[in-house]
Amino acid sequence: MHFHPVSRLKKSTLAALIVSISCAVASPALLAQNVASDIGGTSDQARLVSAAAQRDFAEFVQFNVQRRGGTLPSEFPLEVNDVQDLKDAKIGYGFPVYSVPPQDVMTGRGDLRSMAKATGEWRFVITLNDTPIGLATLRQNNGRWGVTSYGGAVLAKDVDAAIAAHGNSTRSNLRFIRVYQAMSDFLEVVSPADARARFAPLQAARQNLLLQQRSEKLGTQAGNHGLLEQSDILEPLRVSVKRNIDSFR
Numbered sequence: 001m002h003f004h005p006v007s008r009l010k011k012s013t014l015a016a017l018i019v020s021i022s023c024a025v026a027s028p029a030l031l032a033q034n035v036a037s038d039i040g041g042t043s044d045q046a047r048l049v050s051a052a053a054q055r056d057f058a059e060f061v062q063f064n065v066q067r068r069g070g071t072l073p074s075e076f077p078l079e080v081n082d083v084q085d086l087k088d089a090k091i092g093y094g095f096p097v098y099s100v101p102p103q104d105v106m107t108g109r110g111d112l113r114s115m116a117k118a119t120g121e122w123r124f125v126i127t128l129n130d131t132p133i134g135l136a137t138l139r140q141n142n143g144r145w146g147v148t149s150y151g152g153a154v155l156a157k158d159v160d161a162a163i164a165a166h167g168n169s170t171r172s173n174l175r176f177i178r179v180y181q182a183m184s185d186f187l188e189v190v191s192p193a194d195a196r197a198r199f200a201p202l203q204a205a206r207q208n209l210l211l212q213q214r215s216e217k218l219g220t221q222a223g224n225h226g227l228l229e230q231s232d233i234l235e236p237l238r239v240s241v242k243r244n245i246d247s248f249r
Helices: 011-026 044-068 083-088 102-107 153-166 203-208 212-219 230-246
Strands: 004-006 089-099 117-128 131-141 144-151 174-179 184-190 197-201
Touching: 044 083, 044 089, 044 117, 044 131, 044 144, 083 089, 089 131, 102 230, 117 153, 131 153, 153 174, 153 184, 153 197, 153 203, 174 230, 184 203, 184 230, 197 230
Parallel strands: 004 144, 089 174
Antiparallel strands: 089 117, 117 131, 131 144, 174 184, 184 197
């Protein structure tokens, strides 16, 4: 049994993702899934995927505890100090991953909220003593949900903090959006006051799109909490998408 840690996209895979994700978000079956966030885990699909995550993670823990003893390889995908810590780790809440086709980012057709489509991928936060230690990524293959990789400890902590800061009691006002061609992640936050979508840039977006200073500045404004408007992120996204696509031509 082999599990791959989640890592930043390499150039060798980015070109393929530009094509594959564009196709995935255009699939009619996936468009049908493009509904409100299910970070709260209330839908039938969410419960099904959660059960698969629990099942596969139990196997992952058993495999590593039996095979590795108390040692961990340097590339171990979850942030634990000892393999025995896995016995106390748990699968937490999950969320579907949304993305925006690169051509829509480039042309700016509509707003990001309507452009974001379900990719068919889910992520689940893995915790140890209520602290995020990584993510489990799941996809459906031949009708069966299963974990495809573990990793992303930094992203897990970032997502968990953003959800705690911006989510409502059921987390139904949130969506996780990954713009693959810009190597950037956002948490879409719909305000209960005006029903408008604003965006919390996660670490990759803050770094790759140079949004850290902008987000911190807005965070000092009353009631803003560091959320960005679409107008704050769309142009940096366009520049990044164009640069990455051009580098493969």
